[in-house]
Amino acid sequence: MAAALATCDMAVVIEGVRTARGWSQGDLARAAGYSQSWVSRVINGRQSLTAEQIQDVAERLGVPLHLLRFGGVPSREGPTVLGPGGTKGVGLTRRRDFGRAVAAGAFLTVGGPAGAGEQGSVDESTAPALRTITSGQRRMDASSSARHLLPGAAAHVHLSEQMLANAHGTPFRTDLSAAASEASGFAAWLHADQGATEAARTHYRNAVLRARQARIRLLDVYMLGSLAVFEIEVAEAPELGLALVHEAEHVLGRSAHPTARAWLSCTGALAHAGVGDRAAAARAIRRAEQEVDRPGNTDPPWPWVFAFDHTKVAGARAKVEVRLQRPEEARKAFAEAHARRPASAKQSALLQVELASAHVDAGEVEEAFRLVDEALSTGLRFDSRRLVARVHSFRKAYRGPGALCVREFDRRMEALVRGTAAG
Structure with a gap:
């Protein structure tokens, strides 16, 4: 013994x-x-x-x-x-395949065997099953429309919340709070992609609340940081995003995993760039690069899936430079970010719109509109309202010469409005 x-x-x-x-x-x-x-x-x-x-x-x-x-x-x-x-x-989440988790989720939906009490529908396998379902939905997001995934994700949030309620007074409540946090965080992401900003914000707030009930610091930071990214990039409220980053930094502490610190520093850099603070944005990017170089930056901590490396820092630096209207630096950073590992189709398209802004600032109008035209096609293919709205915002902000490429793009947008455009 x-x-x-x-x-x-x-x-x-x-x-x-x-x-x-x-x-x-x-x-x-x-x-x-x-x-x-x-x-x-x-x-x-x-x-x-x-x-x-x-x-x-x-x-x-x-x-x-x-x-x-x-x-x-x-x-x-x-x-x-x-x-x-x-x-x-x-x-446990990584050891259970998605098919078994879906079967468990279907079982949980009906509350277990006939005659079982509410708490009888919850046991040690419930939280891992719910997490695995969320992981499977996240993997599908890379190649599926958010509109198609959203009904299932919303139902999964409802199921997770029901299981959490059933866990009252059991030793499983903490783990189920974490599972509910992850489910709400993913639903928030999908709502943001569909342009439902208030629904997205509500789900993000619930994700933060459940993470705190789970008493898992890194999950709390992950959801706070995700809400900050939403406020910075979707709601275009960098001041609010910066406040959320500061709160997440306080929760994270100084001895956290380098992946978490690098990711949060890059999020802070975007917020600083959004409010026009070049010096603070540069300091945040340098901190991220230092964290990436730390020996411990190998296996990423849950809920991060991939370690935060120099390629990802370069992508963040590129977006920072676009916001600070430094086109040459932005293009160099974009080239570095895409040299080794391409992003998913939707993420690549969002970056294309950012890069198009850098080309406009450099006077390269034709290349800029080529990029946004490709991004628009991707947005239509995945039915991403967020991506299409980003393209609209780019065109609305453009005040340059009416070149042929601009007129052709406008004709495509007009056809889209009439409902006759092809993706």
């Missing part, structure tokens, strides 16, 4: 408690507050535990937390998962 405590081998610890007290597995499950099947999987080494689950089970079974060598309290950096023997395991 001493060795198991020292290595946080919860399978041995839990089985040791059961044996010492003469309990059956059913007795143990009732004392721990989990299902008997879950307890059986833990004892047999087939079930990984989050740090919060370890703390919860230990407290319920009377195991002193200071004897468990995993830091004493759950990490607020995110859902670290500990496998048998205390080793850092793979998160």
Whole structure:
């Protein structure tokens, strides 16, 4: 038992408690507050535990937390998962395939077996299943219309909130708060793409609220930063975005993962550029570059999927330079950002509109309108109202000469308004 405590081998610890007290597995499950099947999987080494689950089970079974060598309290950096023997395991979300999660989600929708109580529809698999559904929807966003994804995402938010309500008084509430936060954050993104700014803002606010209920600092920062990006780039309110970045920086602290710090610094740079503060924007970009170069910037922390590298910093720098009306610097940064890894089609099109503004500032009208014409085609193909609106804003802001390319673009826009344009 001493060795198991020292290595946080919860399978041995839990089985040791059961044996010492003469309990059956059913007795143990009732004392721990989990299902008997879950307890059986833990004892047999087939079930990984989050740090919060370890703390919860230990407290319920009377195991002193200071004897468990995993830091004493759950990490607020995110859902670290500990496998048998205390080793850092793979998160449950990544280990469950999308098909199984959809099946679990369908089961949860009807509330479990007939006659089960509301809390009976919630167990240790509920939050991982919900998260995996959100992850699958996010992957589909790269190649699907937000209009097609939005009904399913909205239903998923409703399901996540229902499961969270059912979890009241159970040890699963914290994990379900995190799952509900992710679902709301994705729904907010889709609403923003469809031009529904108030609905997007409402979902982002709920995502922040649920992240704070989950007591996961990085998720809180991720949702605050996402709301800041929305205010800066969609709502065109950089002052509000900057205030949100400052709040997220306060929550994040100085010892966070480099990916999180680099991403938040780039978001802050966009906000500073939006209010015209060149010096502050440049400092934020330099901080992001320094964070990217840190040795620890390898595996990104949840909920980030990819590490923030120099390519992504270059993309942020390009958008900053566009906002500061420095076309040559913007074009160099865009070239650096696209040299190694292309973005998704919709993200590339949004960047094309940004780059078109830089070409206009440099007097290269034909290239600018070639880019926005391609971006418009992408916006129509994916039915992205956000992208089409960005193209409209570009044309409205253009005050240059009426070249042939401008007249041809205007004819296309007129045909689009009449409903006769092809994508």
